[in-house]
Amino acid sequence: MILVLGLLIVFALILVMQPWKRRDCRWRQDARKLADGRVLFTCAACGAETALPKGRAPRHCLAGET
Secondary structure, three states: OHHHHHHHHHHHHHHHHOHHHOOOOOEEEEEEEOOOOEEEEEEOOOOOEEEEEOOOOOOOOOOOOO
């Protein structure tokens, strides 16, 4: 019973942390700001780009999204 409970806890932690969404992207902040005050981030690994408000950083890998 304890083994099953332990496995369920580990499985739930893996689902919550979602390590597959952060796997390969290495985000670099572009020094130029966009017109609306957001900051542009570019991934050095896959080339994905995203714009976020100042003070926030991307957390998820966008390699598979187009």
